[in-house]
Amino acid sequence: MSISGLDIGLRALAAQQQAIDVLNHNIANANTPGYSRQRIHLVATPPNLVPSLTQMLSRRQVGSGVTAESVDRIRDRFIDFQIQTENRTLGEAQIKKQVYDKLQLVFNEPSESGINSALGQFWGTWHDLSSNPGDRSARSAVLQQALSLTNLINRTYNQLTTTRNDLAAQAALKVADVNSIAARLANLNGQIQRAQLGGAKANDLLDRRDLLLEELSKIIKFNYAVKSDDTIAVFVDGQELVSMTSYRSLTSSLDTSFVLHVQWADNLAEVSPGGGELQGVVTSANTVIASQITSLDSLALQIKNDVNALHATGFDLTGATAVNFFAGTGARDLTIEGAIQASVDKIAAAGQPSAPGDGTVALAIAQLQHLATELDALSELAAGGSLPISGASVQRILTSGASPTTYTITSSGANELTLSAVIGGVPVSQTITISDMAANSSQALEFSSLGITIDLRSGAVAATVADLITDLTDAARDELIVTTRVTVDSAYQQHVAQLGVEARGNDHTVLNELALVGSLQRQWDSISGVSLDEEAANLVKYQRAYQASARVITVLDELLEMVVRGLGVVGRI
Amino acid sequence: MRITNSMIVSTTLENISANARRLEDLQNKISSGKRVRRPADDPVAVARVLGLKTELRQIEQYQRNIEGAKAWLQVTESALGGVSAVVQRARELAVSGATETLTASERAAIAAEVSQLFASALQLGNTRYASQYVFAGFKISTPPFQAAANPQGYGYQGDGGVIKREIEVNATIVVNTSGQEVFPQVLQGVKALLDGLNASNTAQIQSSIGLLDSGLEAVLAEEAEVGAKVNRLAAADERLQDIGVNVLSVLSSTEDLDMAKGLMDFSAQQNVYQASLKAGAYAVQPSLLDYLS
Numbered sequence: 001m002s003i004s005g006l007d008i009g010l011r012a013l014a015a016q017q018q019a020i021d022v023l024n025h026n027i028a029n030a031n032t033p034g035y036s037r038q039r040i041h042l043v044a045t046p047p048n049l050v051p052s053l054t055q056m057l058s059r060r061q062v063g064s065g066v067t068a069e070s071v072d073r074i075r076d077r078f079i080d081f082q083i084q085t086e087n088r089t090l091g092e093a094q095i096k097k098q099v100y101d102k103l104q105l106v107f108n109e110p111s112e113s114g115i116n117s118a119l120g121q122f123w124g125t126w127h128d129l130s131s132n133p134g135d136r137s138a139r140s141a142v143l144q145q146a147l148s149l150t151n152l153i154n155r156t157y158n159q160l161t162t163t164r165n166d167l168a169a170q171a172a173l174k175v176a177d178v179n180s181i182a183a184r185l186a187n188l189n190g191q192i193q194r195a196q197l198g199g200a201k202a203n204d205l206l207d208r209r210d211l212l213l214e215e216l217s218k219i220i221k222f223n224y225a226v227k228s229d230d231t232i233a234v235f236v237d238g239q240e241l242v243s244m245t246s247y248r249s250l251t252s253s254l255d256t257s258f259v260l261h262v263q264w265a266d267n268l269a270e271v272s273p274g275g276g277e278l279q280g281v282v283t284s285a286n287t288v289i290a291s292q293i294t295s296l297d298s299l300a301l302q303i304k305n306d307v308n309a310l311h312a313t314g315f316d317l318t319g320a321t322a323v324n325f326f327a328g329t330g331a332r333d334l335t336i337e338g339a340i341q342a343s344v345d346k347i348a349a350a351g352q353p354s355a356p357g358d359g360t361v362a363l364a365i366a367q368l369q370h371l372a373t374e375l376d377a378l379s380e381l382a383a384g385g386s387l388p389i390s391g392a393s394v395q396r397i398l399t400s401g402a403s404p405t406t407y408t409i410t411s412s413g414a415n416e417l418t419l420s421a422v423i424g425g426v427p428v429s430q431t432i433t434i435s436d437m438a439a440n441s442s443q444a445l446e447f448s449s450l451g452i453t454i455d456l457r458s459g460a461v462a463a464t465v466a467d468l469i470t471d472l473t474d475a476a477r478d479e480l481i482v483t484t485r486v487t488v489d490s491a492y493q494q495h496v497a498q499l500g501v502e503a504r505g506n507d508h509t510v511l512n513e514l515a516l517v518g519s520l521q522r523q524w525d526s527i528s529g530v531s532l533d534e535e536a537a538n539l540v541k542y543q544r545a546y547q548a549s550a551r552v553i554t555v556l557d558e559l560l561e562m563v564v565r566g567l568g569v570v571g572r573i
Numbered sequence: 574m575r576i577t578n579s580m581i582v583s584t585t586l587e588n589i590s591a592n593a594r595r596l597e598d599l600q601n602k603i604s605s606g607k608r609v610r611r612p613a614d615d616p617v618a619v620a621r622v623l624g625l626k627t628e629l630r631q632i633e634q635y636q637r638n639i640e641g642a643k644a645w646l647q648v649t650e651s652a653l654g655g656v657s658a659v660v661q662r663a664r665e666l667a668v669s670g671a672t673e674t675l676t677a678s679e680r681a682a683i684a685a686e687v688s689q690l691f692a693s694a695l696q697l698g699n700t701r702y703a704s705q706y707v708f709a710g711f712k713i714s715t716p717p718f719q720a721a722a723n724p725q726g727y728g729y730q731g732d733g734g735v736i737k738r739e740i741e742v743n744a745t746i747v748v749n750t751s752g753q754e755v756f757p758q759v760l761q762g763v764k765a766l767l768d769g770l771n772a773s774n775t776a777q778i779q780s781s782i783g784l785l786d787s788g789l790e791a792v793l794a795e796e797a798e799v800g801a802k803v804n805r806l807a808a809a810d811e812r813l814q815d816i817g818v819n820v821l822s823v824l825s826s827t828e829d830l831d832m833a834k835g836l837m838d839f840s841a842q843q844n845v846y847q848a849s850l851k852a853g854a855y856a857v858q859p860s861l862l863d864y865l866s
Contacts, residue, residue, distance in 0.1 A: 030578070104611040110622045110828065120630040127634050131641045131738060134705065134714055355711030358734055363745070369631065370742050489627050497620035500612025507613055518587050522580045529577035533861040540865065 004048065004064070005556045011065035012549035015042055018068045019542045026530045034211030036075045036528035038203055043069040073203040076527045080210060083520045084217035088275040090513035091218035095170075095280030097510050099163065099288060100503035106159045109496050115156065115299075116496070118149045119369075119489055126366035129349050130359030134317070139344035143336060146325070150334045153300050157331040160293050161258075167285040168260055171252040174219055174278050175262065181216045182234070182247040185209065189231040190245040196230055206230065221274030237271045239264070260285040288502075293331070295495050300331040302488050306368050314348030314361030323348055369489060415465045419447045437463045578860065585853035592846040599839045608830045618827050625824040632817045635740055636810060642738045642748045643806045645702055649750055650799045652700040652707070657792045659694050660759055663687060664785045667766045671778045684770035691763045695720060695727055698756050710734035710751040717752045726764045729753065740809050746802060755795045759788040 019040045029035040047061035108114045125142040132138040188209045195202035209232070216222060216234075222241065224234045234242040241248055249265040260282050262271045273279040304326035311325040323346060328334040340346045350358035410418050412431060420429030430447045437443050486494075602608060612619045669675075670683045698708050698718035709717035711734030721728040729752055736749040762784035769777030 100613065104613060107612075109612060110609070110619055110626065116623045116627060117630075120627050124630060124634045127638055127739065131638060132703075132705075350711070352711070352734075355732065355734055357705060357709065357713030357736055357749075358711040360737065363737060363739060367739065367743075369627075490624070493620050493623040493627075496612055496623060497616045500614075500616030500619050503611075503613035504616060515587075518583065522583060525577050525580045525583070526575045529575075529579050531575060531577040533578075534575075536861040536865055 003560075006553060006560075008063075008065035009549050009553035009556060011045065011067060013546060013553070015040075015066045015068050016542045016546040016549060020539065020546070022071055023535050023539050023542065027532065027535050030530040030532060030535075034207050034214065035530070036073045036203075036207055036210075037530045038071050038073050040068050041070045041072055042066050070200065071203060072201070073207065074528050075210070076524070079520060079524045079527065080214070083214060083517065083524060086513060086517045086520060087214065087217040088221055090510070090517050091277040092275055092280035092283070093506055093509040093513055095277045096284055096288070096506050097503075099167070099280075099284040100499075100506055102163055103160075103288075103292060103499060104503060106156060106163070107496060107499065115149075115152055115492060116489070118145075118152050119303075119492065121145050122149045123366050123369040126362050129347070130362035130366060133349040133359040133362060134356040136344060139347050139349075142347055143340065143344050146336050147341075149303075150326070150328075150336060153296065153331050153334050157293065157296055160289055160296065161332075164258060164260075164285050164289045164293075165254070167281050167289070168252065168254040171260055171262065171278065171281045171285070174281060175250045175252045178216065178219055178241075178278070179247075179249045179265075181212050181219075182242050182249070185212055185216075185232070185234060185242045186245045186247040188212070189242070193229055193231050193244075202230075218276055220276040220278045237274060239271075254285075258290075292499070297330040297332075299488065299492055299495070300328070300334040302491065304328065304334060306488065307365055310361060310365050310368070311348050313351075315350045315353045315355070315358075316348045317345040317356065319353035320346070321348065321353070368487070370487060411469045415469075417445065417469065419445075434465055434468055436465055437468070578857075581856050585849070585856060588849050589846070589853060592842065592849050596839070596842050596846050599835065599842055602830050603832070603835050603839055606830055606832070607828055609828055622824060622828045625820055625827065628820050629817065629824065631742070632813050632820065636813050636817075638738045639740050639806050639810045639813070642740065642746060643803060643810075645707060645748045646799050646803050646806070648700060648702040649707055649748075650796060650803065652697050653750070653755070653792055653796045653799065655697045656694060656755070656759060657789060657796065659690050659697070660762065660785055660789045660792060663690050663763050663766055664782060664789065666690075667778055667782045667785060670766070670770050671775055671782070673775060677773070680770055680773060684767060687763060687767045687770060691726060691760070691767060692720070694756070694760055694763060698752055706731070707749060708752040708756065710749070710753070711736070718756070725760065726767070727760060729756075740806065741813065744809075746805065748802075750795055750799065755788075755791045758784070758791050762786075762788040 019042065022038050022040045026037050043066070045064045045067045048064050049059040050062050052058050052060060109116055111117070122145050125138070125145040129135075129138045129142050188205060192202050192205045192209065195205055213222075213224065213234075220236060222234050222236045224232050226232050231244055232242070233240060233244075236250075239248075241250075250262060250271060251265040251268075252260065252262050254260055262273055262278055262282060263269060264271060273282060308324045308326055312322050315321045316323060323339065324337050325340060325347070326334060327337045337346075347362075349362035350356070351360035352358055410420070412418055415433050415435070416431050417434055418429055418431040420427065428449060430449045432445060432447065434443065434445060601610065609615045609618050609622065666683050666687055670680060670687075675683075695718045699716040700707050705713040706715070706717055707713075709715065709731030712731045715730055717729055717731030719728045719730060720726065731752045733751045733753045734749075735747050735751070737745040738748055739745050762781055765781035765784050766778060769775070769779075769781055
């Protein structure tokens with residue numbers, strides 16, 4: 001026994017005290033976001049070597065106590081990575097949900113104040129006009145209802161562009177967030193490097209950095225690499241965002257064609273966010289809203305062209321003809337011709353001049369509601385069976401998006417035709433049989449599973465099946481852009497349904513991701529979170545150990561006292 | 574697996590919030606009465622709802638068209654009834670006027686009445702419905718028949734326009750009888766009779782009977798056709814009524830919330846919500862620290 005016993009005691013007291021300090025720190029930070037619990041790492045100190053009195057070369061190893069070697073944070077890198085991945089998807093889906101919710105409010109269907117209802121009332125006024133072509137109030141009703149419809153379409157268009165501009169503003173905010181996080185990461189890199197110079201882990205700084213990375217993961221996709229000195233380099237779209245204490249900034253802009261771009265601030269090179277809220281914003285602006293605007297434009301143009309085509313063949317009350325009803329270039333500026341707004345007499349309801357009771361053109365316009373517009377790309381078979389299919393004769397293209405679908409016609413049998421296409425990523429095809437055509441006859445090739453009908457009309461000469469197949473499958477013309485018979489009303493209804501499908505899918509994604517992220521967070525908590533019960537139990541453990549060590553020191557003290565006071569005083573009274 | 578306090582809290586919160594979300598959704602459905610309020614709720618149903626609403630509006634429009642057409646046809650029918658009365662009276666007069674033994678004054682008296690009948694027929698030809706001349710073809714704003722000092726005794730300023738109304742999808746009906754269809758024969762017969770009486774030409778009077786007969790036949794045939802059209806319209810109206818009721822019921826079953834089910838779901842969901850609140854309260858409270866002295 002020696003004074004070194006006191007050392008062991010002292011070391012023990014210090015170690016238990018440090019352990020309790022760590023517990024204290026954990027309990028204090030039980031609710032700190034991103035805080036991972038820390039554990040003291042107690043290690044027995046190297047033993048003292050005491051020479052043996054009985055043997056020559058052996059020595060006894062006597063323990064020398066305990067020391068706190070390190071304080072470690074308990075963290076699972078893999079869970080962090082998974083949380084970042086799912087956060088990214090969640091962020092993107094949440095932004096898109098906001099946009100889809102807005103879009104559904106903009107279109108406001110089903111309701112009595114949406115475009116569907118306005119269209120129905122519009123066609124109704126033409127019916128009333130055809131029954132009373134001379135009646136000024138019926139004409140006024142046509143004009144007013146038409147203005148109602150065009151105003152609604154204009155307003156919807158404006159709301160779409162406003163939403164797009166709002167997204168541009170949101171992109172700027174998100175980009176500012178990224179820049180702020182990048183700045184803080186760079187700063188932390190420096191702090192961590194300095195703090196760890198002594199060799200100990202800067203646990204709390206590392207926690208803060210991991211929290212920033214989690215925040216960043218919601219906004220944009222990134223990769224990162226941890227260096228040997230615990231500093232990190234963060235990469236976005238393959239380029240360095242943060243490297244040691246320096247960082248680059250992002251910026252966003254809306255170009256003249258209203259396409260939203262995310263770019264590096266220093267050289268304006270394009271950045272593809274790859275995921276997260278920024279990607280959600282970019283996709284919403286450049287794909288979702290862009291395609292809504294395209295669809296609205298084509299709806300406006302279909303209404304304008306279909307009505308104008310018929311209206312121009314009609315005669316108004318003054319006997320004039322070849323007058324248009326609608327004017328404008330698209331959904332933004334669709335309106336009624338000024339001449340008609342000035343005088344409703346100019347609405348051409350009649351099929352001939354000076355016939356005030358004639359409402360045939362008005363009736364024809366009213367019937368556009370259920371009569372699909374005549375295909376303009378009718379293929380005529382002239383003598384000898386030549387088939388002039390040309391792009392110029394096609395007026396409307398089957399779309400459910402920005403790009404047209406192309407179809408291929410092939411023949412597999414003596415009188416069979418196969419039409420194939422890739423629709424929505426899925427290849428579809430249908431084979432039908434065709435028959436001979438007499439002169440001046442027509443034949444409709446119905447490809448119902450593709451939703452296509454091709455009308456063939458023969459000219460002065462009959463055409464056999466062989467002629468038809470030769471011409472339709474001509475290698476020089478084997479790509480055919482076709483139009484479909486679809487009324488304005490049903491085109492709009494399909495469009496609304498499509499919007500609903502996309503929105504619903506995205507809603508499900510949001511709910512699923514929320515549940516997934518929640519579950520991952522709980523897993524993280526299970527590993528790195530502070531459990532007050534656990535800390536309380538450990539507190540008892542270390543407290544008792546401290547008390548025991550203190551007791552040992554007291555015992556040693558008494559023993560030493562005996563030595564100090566009692567040894568060598570024989571004979572002293 | 575380690576369970577920490579924050580895990581318990583987070584699970585509790587997540588469940589409470591999910592239940593609250595479902596509760597809010599049900600509340601919205603009940604207060605609006607609609608099962609589908611926006612396209613994402615049920616895209617297929619919404620497309621169908623839009624289509625059904627359009628169809629309902631169309632049906633109402635067709636019923637309105639039918640009303641207008643019926644009124645026009647009924648006016649036509651009663652005018653034609655008047656014309657057939659005119660022709661029949663003229664025929665009686667023709668028969669009595671063909672008698673050789675009439676005196677000049679008697680013949681003159683008959684001629685005066687026939688002249689009135691002629692004017693009557695012209696007036697009937699100028700029948701109006703809601704300020705439109707029904708027998709004028711397309712020229713509905715000017716009276717089609719004008720008395721004139723020409724061989725026929727009148728001029729026709731209308732045309733042969735055919736006025737169509739749509740009463741159902743792709744089904745149109747012709748509502749008018751133009752003045753060129755029945756009146757020329759009738760007026761020819763009456764004028765021939767008048768001329769014959771004025772000229773005391775018995776042979777002419779005799780031949781006018783034949784003309785009047787064919788005129789009457791034409792009028793009766795036209796009357797029958799108009800009557801048939803009115804019947805057709807009544808049948809179409811009834812059919813549209815039935816279709817309208819069906820469409821409305823399909824629309825309601827697609828769009829509207831089953832109130833009984835909705836309220837039951839809401840009450841059940843309320844219980845679930847309250848249970849999750851209670852469970853949460855109990856789970857979050859105690860910890861070891863409460864028990865250590």
